[in-house]
Amino acid sequence: MASAALRVAFAALWYTATVAAHSHVTNIVINGISYQGYDPTSFPYKKPPPVVVGWSAAQNDNGFIDGSAYSQDDIICHRRAKNAGGHAPIRAGERVFIQWETWPSSHKGPVIDYLARCGESCETVDKTKLEFFKIDAVGLVSASKSNNGNWASDQLIANNNSWMVEIPSSLAPGNYVLRHEIIALHSAGQKNGAQNYPQCFNLAVMGGGSDAPPGTLGTQLYQPDDPGLKVNIYSALSSYEVPGPSMYDGAVSIVQAASAITGSATAVTGAATGVPGIPGPNQPGTTPAPGGGGMKPTPTSSSDQSGSTLTGDAGGSGNGRGGPFDNNANAAGSSRPQSSLRA
């Protein structure tokens, strides 16, 4: 019958359109310097693929991980992910601006950021040993009756499909994997209907404090039936519990903002130094440059930023920790001359 053939044709069209709507992170920006991410749609065909700060993933459909794989390695840094070949230097207290290629407005849900210590090198670390701690989590921002609520994903879209996250100033220096993730909940009313889009990047963090928060293995971050993963977002939610382990208490919730790009750099390879003006984390006796990383959290009790979720639970909310701090610092988070970072 013609109708059956038509249905097949429409199904194929729908599939193509849906897949095309998915996305990946194209680049990250630190202090105005842009570092290329891993492009899963073109790098697999380049021999050799460029060395970048983003982990590779078998993701040429820009697809996702779902609950059927939460206990498998693919949830860690996306499908069959492999270590990035290089890393980006940053000081504790500075911000990473994460640029997605696009994001479909229908794909509402939380935006979550984790860090995990690599030890000697994030370029060679075994991903199954990484223990992630949460440094940022935004879920349902406001429960508007129309449009099924204003979510972190809506903030991301409004911010030119990008997200800003701050590396806590209390964190010990060292090599870290940043695991940034959007979870799309448009089909999450059914089991394994949530779609996780994890993206991993290697950072060499300098300066900072001495905190080494405990973390959670990637394969233990989520369960398919977590309240924030099996949830019907079309039911006029008044609150939402962001999934995953509780927030690191040194995490800083920030207001989303843009980041100007003043230059670009290739991923740093080898020892975690190599950028002029930035002391390496493994060099004994190095100290943060004067004036650098000058963004210290200012504890206040009146913290309720726009980046917070509605729920007050310690497990997933941005409320009740830290507070607004020096937002006069520019979006890139540093007064250091940009030229010192150019490669």
Ligand SMILES: [Cu+2]
């Ligand atoms: Cu989708």
